[in-house]
Amino acid sequence: MTRYFTQDHEWIEIDGQTGTVGITDYAQSQLGDITFVELPEPGTTVRKGDAPCVVDSVKAASDVYAPVSGTVSESNAALADEPELVNTSAEVGGWLFRLTLSDPTELGGLMDRAAYDAFVEGL
């Protein structure tokens, strides 16, 4: 499985045609305490750059963009009762939603881990 990153601090992990999307640990550290996550319904069609998900922290609500286009197949039900999973486990248990990719070539425009780490280092 391969994981890619965006300049907007989302990650997407690819397993065949399915991508699991979350925000990075850096992103959660910037947002602070997360109190609510508005998740997309399965079946929702999203285009790369759409904002199908919103993460609420104590101080602000932040859009989460789709790193690539596709159809939402699942969202992380555990976040309804435990939105703080996005703080404690942003890149594992705090995943947000899964997509069935409609155009895997879009992955070519994303960063790998090393490039993302360098990007964050430069912020």
Added chain:
Amino acid sequence: MSDTYENSDETLADELEVLTLPLDAWHRAQGARMVQFAGYWMPVQYDGIIAEHVWTRAHAGLFDVSHMGQLLVSGDAAAAALETVLPIDLANLAPAAPRYSLLLDDAGGILDDLMLTRRNDGFYLVVNGATKWDDIGHLREALPDDVTLNHLADHALLALQGPAAAAALERVATGDRAVADLRFMQGGPFTLAGVPVWISRSGYTGEDGFEISLPADAAAAVADLLCAQPEVKPIGLGARDSLRLEAGLPLYGHDLSPETSPVEAGLGFAINRRRRATGGFPGAERVLSELAHGVGRQRIGLALEGRQAAREGAKVYHENKLVGEVTSGGFSPSLGHPIALAYCASAHAAPGTQLEIEVRGKRLPARVVSLPFVPHRYHR
């Protein structure tokens, strides 16, 4: 991911040079995340907003509010002149007792809210950081030449808030009397870390606590001394906002503005019987009429179910009718659900009324509740 919905106090500041406060290096050394606010770099959080919020409600938190404007108005004619600018009653204001007042425009709109204390050296005012330069201009214009306005720009302002604040401060403050003997809304001169300071028992969290005005060059030593007390941790602006929201206290620029009047804002208590009788302050015609006849809309508290917060600008509905707008909102760490302040048509403002708030295309149920959301625990 992006902070699309964040209330942007930073927008204007972005275009100007961002200034630093006396404790800038101190905050960074404590691990604070610094943000731009009211034209300054300020600490938004250290350990995390919820942890800091909960700590302040249980123990004591130290807040740096040195961005606020500290002013001194003096001269024989100062009291009479201030009464023409503010709806305050200085004839019946005891020395050293801070009182809440409002800077109003001629139409009764709120230009700022402030605290005023009669001291030996004059009238000491604390005004909001984002409005202080406008306030100074407004006051210089309104006050006669024989009244002196000094901006105490060489002073810092700290707030120590929480149920353990008195015990912590008592251990380190010396003076003619014990700091713990002050009651809510009383103040006086004390010494802290060898430095003369002015302490009042007041604050912006709903908790017992103190506000400490001190020379800026002593701020780091005093902050170190206070944070060395086991009850005390530094607290950022994020928790300051969530604490004041739970306490139902309005924030200027959000819940108060030139578009809101004191009576709409629920601040009629700031205009006492004498000033209601005499008038003679800016906007008196409107304010006195609203006190007598009521207002069409008013500031209310709303409690939301679930976890999704409503933020400033969200529209409030009663059935399908637009009846108001949220002016501040967020998740309440103490209550475990979101809360909001809103202006709402008076017909739908009674506690218990069921309303709805529109957030990103969805209607969230919200119930009108009386303020404060979390009971005040002042030392009266």
